Amino acid sequence: NNEVVLITGAGGSIGSELSKQIIKLKPLKLILFDNSEHSLYQIERKISEMRISCEIVCVLGSILNSKLLEKIHRQHGITMMFHAAAYKHVPLVEKNITQGVSNNILGTLCLVEFAEKCLIKRFTLISTDKAVRPTNIMGASKRFAEMLAQSANDTSSVTNFCMVRFGNVLNSSG
16 A cells, blocks of 8 residues: 555566556556566556556566666656566477576566665565476576575665565466
């Protein structure tokens, strides 16, 4: 309630469900962040249909763009983040290792550094059960992302870093 919430990967299957649930908790502002124009448009439309009084801000961009993240924070004063942006389709990530690692690890690192620099109160990483004893690049990249958040939580005096692992999600695009 009364928080300015940023959701990365807001147009994805998990991010869009988070968006629909969080809006019901009456944040001051909900910032939907995604690199897919179509997905961002779809979740904005669904949220608008809910007719809940809350300012919605849609941002099209990459989680690797720290300048864009800082601009958003200057404009809106983010207080909480839910990081759901990830490449999660195992066979595709296995065939596109560089992009999977870049997005899942370097993107998370960029967001962790952003959260610490901007003194965001709470950062929640959405991870996967495939991060437990990973047997593929996707699982390993998400485990690495978890370790980044855990390490940041051990050293941060302001930001509370936490994570949750989801198993297979019904109707997920991955």
